[in-house]
Amino acid sequence: MAHNQFELLKQRRFLPYFATQSLGAFNDNVYRQAIIGLLFYLGVNLEERTLYTNLAPALFILPYFLFSGLAGQIAEKLEKSLLVRITTMMEIGIMSIAAVGFVLESLPVLLVALFLTGLQSTLFGPVKYSILPSVLKPEELTGGNGLVEMGTSMSILLGMIFGGLIFVIAGEQGPEAAAFAIVALAITGNLVSRAIPRVEASAPDLKINWNPFPESLKALRLARKQPAVRNAVLGVSWFWFVGTVLTAQLPTYAELHLGGGSTLYLFCFVLFSVGTGLGSLLCEKLSRRTVEIGLVPLGAFGMTAFCVDLYFARTGLSAVSGLDVQGFIATAGSWRIMADLTLIGLFAGLYIVPLFALVQSRTPKGELSRVIAGLNIQNSFFIVMAAVAGIAVQRYLGWSIPEVFLALGIANAVVAVFIFSLVPEFFLRFVAWMYVTLFYRVTIEGVEENVPDEGAALLVCNHVSYMDPLAISAAVPRPIRFVMYYKIFNVPGMNWVFRAYRAIPIAGSKEDQAVKDAAFAEIHEALAAGELVCIFPEGGLTKDGEIAAFRAGVEQILARDPVPVVPMALTGLWDSMWSKRDSRLGRLRVPRRLRAAVGVIAAPPVPGASATAASLEAIVRRLRGNRP
Template structure:
């Protein structure tokens, strides 16, 4: 839209310092955790002792998420967010100083205590990490901003693991010193970046903090279930962590046993998945048209399973060779297919998770958002533990191979996706709408971002050219819209399900159904009273000649009851579509004259509802559309 790039956010102070803070935090955490493993090998501890530490470390890191997420959510709600970020990065400096002592003295208990504290610091930072984005980004920037954050997190985790694992391999006896200096330096850099973040007001400064962890954990979990779409978006994000935990935890064994490589090939496999996830996260803004497009979630879910199914069939058995490096692996038959599968799984994972984060942010009240993300962290940690347990169970008790586990995960992913999309049909509805609009047309949007209010009620008025008008407008307006439409269009097969799921409001003329017309006006008023966007087509019917018909008085009745701002819009290029009345019914069944034709949506500045009428709005829409039908 309008040549915008999400990367422009990286040049702006409202976003860049925050992006740096969260990326450095993820980078430092993973350097620290991998350096601990490197120290164990450097010290030459026994295999049994090393196994104990490597299993204990993740448990210590994740335990604070269970214990303190509810408290963290309340604190993030109550405090000014920039101040809280500075506090958490100061905590990181203290914790990493303790960890540095552990490295210098080669004291594992101290390192594990610091690791628990790192988990505590991450727990406090988690709710503010995502709840701050709606305060510093515009609604149309949420998808792109979340894509950048997910990309930054994926790359930071990957590079942190690589850098942390290389410290003792390259520095040798100087490894403890290098590790200590690195983690303290990164913590200091994060704190400096945090001080550059602009002030972000607290969501609920008068909130009373409750300290009972169990009771408050249950309270925030209940809070997150208030809206069905948000509740199931949270379920989807937790499933993303379950899916990712199982997949990435099996990559070391998969690289060795099934691909015939070693630690280097494992890092390559992890890098492919991470790069795919980062790329998919960045592509979400382009594919969504800068709105919160949850239609990408089903696409992501089924793409994840498709590539994971193919990964299973690409290499079902053990490798016939061993000790391969990257070059040696790429020379093996089927290696390119495996590379594409790992990239594809990551790519569609990005499509899956970024819109879910944006949905949670756009649908949760600002005064509750931090606690909603606290509930998300609690649920995420539970799914991560469950994934680790099931991965261990299937391999030690059921004796599954890694490809068999991948196959089971692909099937489970389809089942979970179908379950989520069945209980919240809005996801599937948006997917069908997205596919239809982006298959048939190329959208050119002008003025929508600037003139549609970011929040609060507003009435949108637009010319009515085709049966696709509501879907096209919903694909371009950043906020959810309630459409008022002629009941015969509302009742078109298949489209009826889409319109019903989108909470469209059917209307009829008083001669056809006076009761339905009155219900429609009552629903419109109720929606505006709730602060929603409502779109009407004041012509009352599809155009029969491509021209704009006179606007009827219904718009004036709506504004008389509730004088909200009115945003005039115009559709262009739709008259030649098979979805208009230009042709006969038989003619409309043909492929459009211009497949992937470019169509336009143009918006004008809002006008006060008390100072306008049907005739004035008609003139504005005519001027917007110009001579193009």
Template sequence: MAGHSQFGLLKQRRFLPFFLVQSLGAFNDNVYRQAIIGLLFFMGVSAQDKTLYTNLAPALFILPYFLFSATAGQIAEKLEKSRLIRITTTMEIVIMSVAAIGFLMQSMPILLVALFSTGLQSTLFGPVKYSILPSVLKPEELTGGNGLVEMGTSLSILIGMIFGGLIFKLAGAQGPQVAAVSIILLAIAGNVVSRRIPPVEAAAPDLKIRLNPIPESLAVLRLAKKQVAVRNSVLGVSWFWFVGTVLTAQLPTYATVNLGGSETLYIFALALFSIGTGVGSLLCEKLSARTVEIGLVPLGAFGMTGFLLDLYFARTGLAPVSGLSVTQFVQQAGSLRIIIDLVGIGLFTGFFVVPLFALIQSRTPRNELSRVIAGMNIQNAGFIVLAAILGIALQMPGVTLGGVHVPLPGLSIPQVFLALAVANALVAIWIFLLVPEFLMRFLSWVLVRSLYRLRLHGIEKNVPDEGAALLVCNHVSYMDALILAASIPRPVRFVMYYKIFRIPVMSWIFRTAKAIPIAGAREDPELMKRAFDEIDRALAEGEIVGIFPEGALTRDGEIAPFKSGVERILERRPVPVVPMALKGMWSSMWSRRDTRLGRMRVPRRFRAHVEVMAAPPVTDPQVSAEALEVVVRGLRGSDA
């Protein structure tokens, strides 16, 4: 995949205007919310009123997600998507105009009404934000596109908070006017850019919109749980929001009490986490080789846990000094460890969440995706509220209810981080046990990326994005199926010799990947019949099936004659056939080039260069095994 970069999407109209619109929206939301806090200090309201407004504001913003997400998902399904984005950005102009009046009049009620409306506008935009990506991106671009979106969102939130927080400090008496003008100009900019988004057809134009929020919310939540892998990916995304909410909610106090910093140190800590998340999101495409690689999810989960644990041990108590600037903090002993931990948490958070979004988008039918995203947003909102409540409750020593004292943990902030690390590990293990595919892909990803350096040719062009297809490939080593699975964006059902299928440890991976074991007619005719029935069933359901028509591993590095099984498959189910070839595998580990003892001489073939080639699909249902063999031989060339 040399020469490919997700940043190339930023030069294309199908992606760039949408990317800018969602980034501007996140930026403006956070400018507005921070400017409201700045206005409270500017107006000199009492501490009691500050507490009231600062707690009321997040609740008003998130309430629409509970009330209107189901309706938003239906609207995003029914309307042409670029039109809906223009509608929501027009709404933003109107809402920010009302908010501007609130700033100029220094009226908190008006600002809070506008904040609720901003939450409503974000609720309407949410489903289309992620459901548009599979419509404008190829399957191999989904991970990179989601990485860019997450990076843009993280940095926009951070910069928006900084900009909004500085308005009243730098503008002084002109703060209300600057805030009013800023939010209107940003809303107009988003609307102007939205008009450059190309049309994207509606996924379900005949869908009847039902407005009753309770039954429809339950309906979209059920839709999000229909497929096991999607259901648990949605759960993973919601957990990401839970972890992020608990962590970022503690940072202002943590920066002051435990790090000894001034107010600016909180922004620095938040910046470290946000930059880490952005970098991790961008790295996902490189690490996944442009496939939807859910093997990164366990890596992200365990990495988050590791750095959260280390953040606890890095500073378990109060800061020895106070009032430190960012520069002074960086010069303190032990500060580098805390900096690395905050960046590391963000980095692995990116690894965790980006593949989950890509999986949800790739495995959900297009005419249901917006509603599945809406269901996810409802669940996300619930997890955010739960995180906020738990974050407060865990730090309270107790409460008195009806004259009865109820003890609570009374944890310090570092202890909250420790509890979050333990909870994150337990939730991750639970998800991976529920859906072994996550852990299976992680193990196969580690194996393939550790042992080989892959170069892919023709995969994105020739392997169909959807629908049934049969892959035929030469068979060189015991790792062939894993290498092909790591190279193809879609899940592949591999047909493999039953003795390879039963190799210890590897057999768990193969079973989890729904590989189809097969035996020769003389060995086990019943198993052979079941295998062909399962192949036909998988193709009938629109899946990709991969076979090795030689019937066995090569003994000399050359391609053996293809057997007639491929013809038997096509007789029952005519589907496109994609010829593929592996180059460089004969000199790598796990081929039969050496004796068993010789294969253990790892160093000279460790991290072997392997090429995966794909030719255009053959659509002739009468194609012979010999003809396909000729194509595969031509793909492989003279290099085994």
């Protein structure tokens, strides 16, 4: 198992896949930029060049609308490494057609090949993300997705640069050089893909419906089945909307408002892409190797802040023209613009990576490829709408490009608030992540090895403070159903928070038997559904920092559902303002030490059939040791 995301690049289960998808993204952009280079090489007039440059993205994206439903089924039914090899073989054939187009200098042939490239990307799309949960552990998902997003961003950027330079460097031999490059890259991608280990099909018995249209609708319905996944899919599609609007304006923005040309545009794109790559890589560190959807609001609000600041950084036209990168950097206010573009990308990375990880972790494996297919259909729609919106507001409303950036920032905030209002879990996780990050240094021991990656399990832990669930959630990559005292669950103003977290209220037999019975029934349903449930068997917060006797309720749960039990211990929270160390008045203060060390320790699972309250208590006491 990889203990940080970069170790994945040394392992066969990830590296060949990562290299294959990066080469594919690189080759796609080399090809598309080489077509633009050919237009200049042939001396095509501006009107025809504009027609081709607008037609090309439409032809590339059309297959996503037409064939994503079919692609999702195929990715579900076939062994995944085989499907990757098939799609890379398709790439060789398609790029061979494109090579003929370059050599013959035939734009119609190149556009046909571009449509086929879109078809190949459509087939590869569902397997690109659905393969990750099969080869990575839950605690590796965020890091793996971060590497994929970083690799994709860098591949797009480098592909654009390489494709744009082919005709500059090769001169008269430009068409032949482009033909050779794209075929050689396709062959390299196929050779690398042969090193991807076997990954079994997620639904080998699925019967494929070859009519793509009803299957596309079915894929969209699957993507909307679970509220959290539905809104994560919406968030991913909105990311593509924002990215499309922003990057589409950069060429003209660099010319009119920054005083440069194509070189400066590419520099701006580099800043945005590098920022996205950095943000993607930061996700694992900030999330502590969990699927931390609390980063999504942080990313959304960061994108908004720096889109708005980009408007204020340069509202008018540039007084000069013809600047290169060095000349632009020397102008007043350039560093603010550079920072804005980089930070928009960085927060976009923090935004997109947890969303993909959430979709992968919360979707049944037998449906994930089709959900990704539905996601791709919706992404395509948002990309088209972004292109239309960007043109419409400038042509018909007369907006300047900085005004487009301002509107984009405001719209991003509105959409983010809308998504987070539909599923409060996003915002609540953000608040919890911020609190734990600001006030504690969480050390995790044994969680990755001992908490099951899938299936039902009961977590039992000592109860030190009201913040215990946040500390445990920060350490465990899977969603957890916490059992909590019903009077706290019903506190006015907080009840909606606990409901959003899907906490289970419980009462003692003498207090409310009906509440207790309902709690045990809900615990049974959660375990039967393969979820993690966490209980605090002491029955309340410690009053002296020591572990109290575990009550028999845990044995009642295991008598009905003898699932594996993972003993856990918390340390360092006794000094918290949320413990009962002081009087109620004395607790109204910040923690004694900012960034206090907190430990979350897990022992190997104990068979539910043999576990007792006393034996589990002994294990938790041993785990905690003398650390209060």
